[in-house]
Amino acid sequence: xxxxxxxxxxxxxxxxxxxxxxxxxxxxxxxxxxxxxxxxxxxxxxxxxxxxxxxxxxxxxxxxxxxxxxxxxxxxxxxxxxxxxxxxxxxxxxxxxxxxxxxxxxxxxxxxxxxxxxxxxxxxxxxxxxxxxxxxxxxxxxxxxxxxxxxxxxxxxxxxxxxxxxxxxxxxxxxxxxxxxxxxxxxxxxxxxxxxxxxxxxxxxxxxxxxxxxxxxxxxxxxxxxxxxxxxxxxxxxxxxxxxxxxxxxxxxxxxxxxxxxxxxxxxxxxxxxxxxxxxxxxxxxxxxxxxxxx
Numbered sequence: 225x226x227x228x229x230x231x232x233x234x235x236x237x238x239x240x241x242x243x244x245x246x247x248x249x250x251x252x253x254x255x256x257x258x259x260x261x262x263x264x265x266x267x268x269x270x271x272x273x274x275x276x277x278x279x280x281x282x283x284x285x286x287x288x289x290x291x292x293x294x295x296x297x298x299x300x301x302x303x304x305x306x307x308x309x310x311x312x313x314x315x316x317x318x319x320x321x322x323x324x325x326x327x328x329x330x331x332x333x334x335x336x337x338x339x340x341x342x343x344x345x346x347x348x349x350x351x352x353x354x355x356x357x358x359x360x361x362x363x364x365x366x367x368x369x370x371x372x373x374x375x376x377x378x379x380x381x382x383x384x385x386x387x388x389x390x391x392x393x394x395x396x397x398x399x400x401x402x403x404x405x406x407x408x409x410x411x412x413x414x415x416x417x418x419x420x421x422x423x424x425x426x427x428x429x430x431x432x433x434x435x436x437x438x439x440x441x442x443x444x445x446x447x448x449x450x451x452x453x454x455x456x457x458x459x460x461x462x463x464x465x466x467x468x469x470x471x472x473x474x475x476x477x478x479x480x481x482x483x484x485x486x487x488x489x490x491x492x493x494x495x496x497x498x499x500x501x502x503x504x505x506x507x508x509x510x511x512x513x514x515x516x517x518x519x
Contacts, residue, residue: 225457227482228381229475230285232468233260234271236475240467241274243476244483247281247462249314254297257288257437258389258468265301272310283312283334288437290317302327312357321355330354334381338389339363347376357381359464362388366452366507373459384449384456385478386466387431388505391441398434431469446470447505448498453485 226246231237240248250271251259263271268284275282284305290298298320305313306327313320314334324330335341335350336359347358357379360369373380398419402410413419420429421441428444449456449463456463465482467475481494 225460225486226281226462227479227486228283228462228464229479230383230386230464230466230468231259232466232470234263235261236467236472237271237274239472239476240479241278241280243479245280245465245479247283247311248275249283249285249464251285251287252301254436255286255288255290255294255301257435258440259285259435260468265297265304268304269308272308276309281311283314284310286313286315286317286320287336288317290319295319295323298323299326302329305329305332314359321353325354331356333357334359336381342368344372344375347372347378347380351378357461359383359462362447363506365510366455369507370455370459379461380459381462381464382456382460383447383464383466384453384460385447385464385482387442387446387469389440389442390430392438394438396434397439398432433469442469443503443505445501445503448502449504449507450481450485450490450495450498452504452507453482453490457486 227244228247228249229240229243229245230249231240231251234250237248237250251262253262253264256262272282286298288294302323306329310332312332312334313324313329314336315321316337321330321333324333333355334357335355339361340346341358342361342364350358355378358376359381360372362383369382373382399410402413419432421432422429430444431442433440463482465478470478481497484490484494
């Protein structure tokens with residue numbers, strides 16, 4: 225199993241490329257979302273070269289839901305990639321698949337549509353479409369995740385660490401809120417990345433931020449998978465660490481801890497580090513339909 229670091233900021237590349245990860249996912253300007261600082265298209269070749277010099281693979285993130293104006297940018301990207309050596313394009317919108325077929329780049333595609341890859345049949349279907357690597361839904365139960373990954377005909381990845389997005393709107397909700405309250409410095413507040421949404425019926429504070437693709441809300445705590453890592457390492461091809469809203473020191477220590485776990489050196493001390501300030505996501509939260517008395 226390979227460790228994958230999904231960069232939230234291209235500024236973290238120089239440090240992360242020297243860590244124990246095997247694959248680095250780089251966000252691209254205009255074609256990615258949920259990032260802090262993305263890579264300009266003219267710098268792609270240089271970054272790929274830099275990562276390869278450290279014997280690591282590069283995935284380029286095109287995880288944004290695309291609209292008509294984005295398609296020309298996508299074609300320009302694939303024209304560039306046709307002349308470069310890289311390992312993958314992580315995508316969510318099926319327009320990327322159609323564009324990749326025109327440039328014979330299907331073999332590098334990694335399908336990560338957030339919540340859609342939830343069954344064994346999904347993996348079989350997408351393999352028939354020429355997509356050889358799938359990222360399973362973050363909402364899967366641990367038992368279902370293990371079962372699907374064990375039987376899947378394609379390579380399987382999973383976001384095992386980091387904040388889980390639970391809401392996305394194309395509307396700039398934070399901008400609207402501060403415009404209504406007449407906040408004087410809206411941009412500095414948005415860029416601080418320390419905003420949270422508190423609902424009157426819940427005690428948790430849900431991290432929220434806005435980018436060019438809209439507004440994103442996350443579960444209150446980031447997921448950690450230390451206690452489940454042994455099971456996951458036996459069935460996954462890629463274990464992904466999402467670095468969004470994590471500080472660089474936290475990112476590097478997290479990578480080091482999972483690398484030790486991967487290499488059979490997981491200790492109780494490492495496990496204990498992730499008991500507070502983290503949760504296990506949705507590994508054990510089975511959802512059931514609730515029947516009301518009047519139904």
